[in-house]
Amino acid sequence: xxxxxxxxxxxxxxxxxxxxxxxxxGPGVSAGPRGEGGTGRGGKAGRTKGQKxxxxxxxxxxxxxxxxxxxxxxxxxxxxxxxxxVLKFLCKDVWAAVFQKQMxxxxxxxxxxxxxxxxxxxxxxxxxSGLQYLEEAPKFLAFTCGLLRGTLSTLGIKSLVTASxxxxxxxxxxxxxxxx
Amino acid sequence: xxxxxxxxxxxxxxxxxxxxxxxxxGPGVSAGPRGEGGTGRGGKAGRTKGQKxxxxxxxxxxxxxxxxxxxxxxxxxxxxxxxxxVLKFLCKDVWAAVFQKQMxxxxxxxxxxxxxxxxxxxxxxxxxSGLQYLEEAPKFLAFTCGLLRGTLSTLGIKSLVTASxxxxxxxxxxxxxxxx
Numbered sequence: 624x625x626x627x628x629x630x631x632x633x634x635x636x637x638x639x640x641x642x643x644x645x646x647x648x649g650p651g652v653s654a655g656p657r658g659e660g661g662t663g664r665g666g667k668a669g670r671t672k673g674q675k676x677x678x679x680x681x682x683x684x685x686x687x688x689x690x691x692x693x694x695x696x697x698x699x700x701x702x703x704x705x706x707x708x709v710l711k712f713l714c715k716d717v718w719a720a721v722f723q724k725q726m727x728x729x730x731x732x733x734x735x736x737x738x739x740x741x742x743x744x745x746x747x748x749x750x751x752s753g754l755q756y757l758e759e760a761p762k763f764l765a766f767t768c769g770l771l772r773g774t775l776s777t778l779g780i781k782s783l784v785t786a787s788x789x790x791x792x793x794x795x796x797x798x799x800x801x802x803x
Numbered sequence: 804x805x806x807x808x809x810x811x812x813x814x815x816x817x818x819x820x821x822x823x824x825x826x827x828x829g830p831g832v833s834a835g836p837r838g839e840g841g842t843g844r845g846g847k848a849g850r851t852k853g854q855k856x857x858x859x860x861x862x863x864x865x866x867x868x869x870x871x872x873x874x875x876x877x878x879x880x881x882x883x884x885x886x887x888x889v890l891k892f893l894c895k896d897v898w899a900a901v902f903q904k905q906m907x908x909x910x911x912x913x914x915x916x917x918x919x920x921x922x923x924x925x926x927x928x929x930x931x932s933g934l935q936y937l938e939e940a941p942k943f944l945a946f947t948c949g950l951l952r953g954t955l956s957t958l959g960i961k962s963l964v965t966a967s968x969x970x971x972x973x974x975x976x977x978x979x980x981x982x983x
Contacts, residue, residue, distance in 0.1 A: 628872070629872065632872065633868055637813070684816040687812075
């Protein structure tokens with residue numbers, strides 16, 4: 624159905640729009656003092672300040688969408704006893720609602736760190752597979768990291784969520800639970 | 804299901820984000836010469852330049868999503884003979900795919916102008932009904948205007964689409980076909 628694709632199209636446009644607003648100004652054009660510019664400064668992939676901001680904006684949007692989704696869940700799901708049950712719920716039900724599939728694997732060190740692996744992440748599928756567009760991947764993952772963090776937050780779990788890609792279109796989400 | 808709400812949540816976030824980036828700078832702080840400021844200048848609702856830009860960004864995003872949706876339609880729909888059939892298709896199938904409902908009415912002057920009316924437009928439902936938030940409505944309609952224009956474009960019809968609201972959450976979309 625078209626509506627499953629709708630989320631994907633809208634997500635693509637959102638990423639493109641946020642990126643278009645923050646074109647790489649090149650070294651030395653940032654707010655800091657001139658002359659300090661250079662590649663590879665301030666981030667693994669040499670991202671600009673604007674791009675980092677766009678990632679955090681996307682993550683924030685994902686967080687709020689995740690919170691709202693979490694609030695729509697049937698009430699009985701809010702009575703999960705074990706943290707692991709909540710993570711399983713993310714991997715099955717939340718993933719199915721958003722991406723019409725399930726997460727491929729879930730691992731944990733039983734100390735509050737969970738690794739969720741999707742061998743064929745829908746928001747990366749349209750990119751050529753392999754290594755050549757690996758640098759572009761983070762912007763297609765930020766929203767989903769936020770989505771996971773937001774849903775967990777509604778279920779009463781504070782977390783940090785990061786994502787990594789070794790080869791497109793597979794990716795891993797790492798969820799680290801924050802104990803208060 | 805949660806996935807129907809997903810589009811709505813994402814749309815809300817998108818509007819909020821674009822608006823947050825262009826806060827109303829107040830009169831006199833625009834790019835024009837100072838001292839000319841004042842309310843009611845340059846637009847019915849006294850919108851700022853930034854807000855007009857945000858509306859056009861939203862419309863553009865809607866257009867590209869509509870184009871992409873149009874390309875996913877079953878091939879036989881591309882063989883519509885009559886313009887009116889295409890409009891009926893928008894009101895039934897496209898509306899159902901995006902909003903899980905049908906448009907409430909479709910009228911035409913048989914000279915290339917169509918009025919599509921939705922008595923309870925999903926993207927406006929969460930706003931209080933009545934008149935008090937009428938000013939806020941345009942930002943929730945721009946994306947959908949673009950969506951209609953984009954889908955029509957993929958089906959080979961060039962158009963201008965505008966929207967108007969008399970009382971929330973009802974709204975009208977006016978489609979004017981552009982003959983080349």
